[in-house]
Amino acid sequence: MDKELKGMVPHYLGFEVTNTGRTRIPAAYMVDSGFAPNGTDWARGEKVHVSGGRADGVDLPCADTAPKTPAPGDSYDTCVTYALPEGVGVLSLTHNADGYLDEGGAVATWPVEGGLKAASAGLAEPGDLVRVRWDTDKDGVLELPATLKSVRRGSTADLAGLDLGLNEKERRGVPYYVSVTYTNTGPKDLYADQADRVRLLTEGGRRIRGKTPFVLDTKIPGCPSDWVARTVPPGDSVTECSIHLVTDDGDKPFAVGFAEAGRPGPVAWRAPLR
Numbered sequence: 001m002d003k004e005l006k007g008m009v010p011h012y013l014g015f016e017v018t019n020t021g022r023t024r025i026p027a028a029y030m031v032d033s034g035f036a037p038n039g040t041d042w043a044r045g046e047k048v049h050v051s052g053g054r055a056d057g058v059d060l061p062c063a064d065t066a067p068k069t070p071a072p073g074d075s076y077d078t079c080v081t082y083a084l085p086e087g088v089g090v091l092s093l094t095h096n097a098d099g100y101l102d103e104g105g106a107v108a109t110w111p112v113e114g115g116l117k118a119a120s121a122g123l124a125e126p127g128d129l130v131r132v133r134w135d136t137d138k139d140g141v142l143e144l145p146a147t148l149k150s151v152r153r154g155s156t157a158d159l160a161g162l163d164l165g166l167n168e169k170e171r172r173g174v175p176y177y178v179s180v181t182y183t184n185t186g187p188k189d190l191y192a193d194q195a196d197r198v199r200l201l202t203e204g205g206r207r208i209r210g211k212t213p214f215v216l217d218t219k220i221p222g223c224p225s226d227w228v229a230r231t232v233p234p235g236d237s238v239t240e241c242s243i244h245l246v247t248d249d250g251d252k253p254f255a256v257g258f259a260e261a262g263r264p265g266p267v268a269w270r271a272p273l274r
Contacts, residue, residue, distance in 0.1 A: 005046070005083050007085070007086055009086055010062075010082070011037060011045060011084055012062035012079055012082075013032075013062075013081075013093070015035075016076070016077050017076055018073075021072060024070060026069060028068060029064065029066050034095045034096045035095050036093070037084070037093050038090070038206075039085070039089065040090070041085070041088050041264075042119070042206075042265070042268075043264065045082035045083060045084045045090075046082060062079035064078050065078050089114070089115060089119075091111075091116065091119050091205045092205035093112065094205060094206075107206075109205065109248065116203060120270065123268050124267070124268065125269065126271075127147060128148075129147050130145075130146055130258075131143040132197075133263065134260075136191075141261050142185065142186045144183060144185065146180055147180065148178075148271075150272060151177070153175075154174075154175040154176060156173075156174075158175065158220055162220070163213065164213060172247070175243055177242070178198055178200060178210070178241065178242050178256050179241045180194070180195070180242075180258070181237055181238070181239040182237060182240070183236070183237045184233065184234055184238075189231035189234070190234075191231055191232075192232050194240060194258075196242075198257070199257040199259060200256060201253070201256065202253055203252055203253075206248065207257065207266070208244045208245065209244070211242070211244070212243070220241075220243070223241040223242075225239070255268045255269060255270055257269075
């Protein structure tokens with residue numbers, strides 16, 4: 001196994017494929033390329049390519065059995081292996097129509113029984129003070145005391161006329177405003193741009209990055225924030241608001257995460273949705 005997979009746990013995704021079209025599927029081995037299990041840490045499982053058999057002759061527990069070109073009406077069962085870190089469960093399964101997880105692609109989501117309960121066990125409560133790791137570049141990593149203040153559902157009308165660089169699907173999405181307060185415990189002024197590391201974590205397993213107006217002094221109803229780039233003196237606090245677009249019908253916020261420096265998973269609070 002690759003060194004990156006040491007200590008990882010294999011998970012086997014078995015599914016059935018049916019060709020409902022009028023022509024043969026030209027490359028059936030690519031059908032599974034859009035699938036991915038989402039862990040209870042809101043990270044995607046890593047696909048593992050396996051081939052051949054075991055040395056003792058026992059078949060692999062999960063093997064791709066896709067025929068080369070399934071005809072119209074044909075069905076087949078197949079299996080794909082994914083690796084997740086030890087102690088991480090599966091929250092959901094997603095399929096991205098274009099093979100990439102972004103805010104523009106069509107996504108289908110299947111919840112996994114017990115996934116949300118398992119993910120909830122590791123969350124901080126709204127208002128809890130959590131020390132998040134922030135890389136200051138020049139002065140190294142600081143641990144900033146941070147508190148999730150609010151998660152509010154907004155309106156697309158709030159964003160009218162703003163230059164947020166949204167794609168077509170995002171423009172039809174539902175905006176949520178996330179406010180987090182940080183305290184500068186370092187010896188020097190802290191540049192206030194931590195909102196870039198905030199992720200809205202959804203029930204479907206999505207990690208949604210925030211959007212920031214290109215015009216920094218923009219005022220957005222329901223998302224109060226000082227967009228003007230500035231520094232925070234030692235001992236002072238700043239509250240920043242980030243805009244997150246939920247584009248999947250039926251999906252909704254479940255938690256708020258902060259992508260920490262030097263750590264794979266986000267530290268997260270339960271979302272106090274308003």
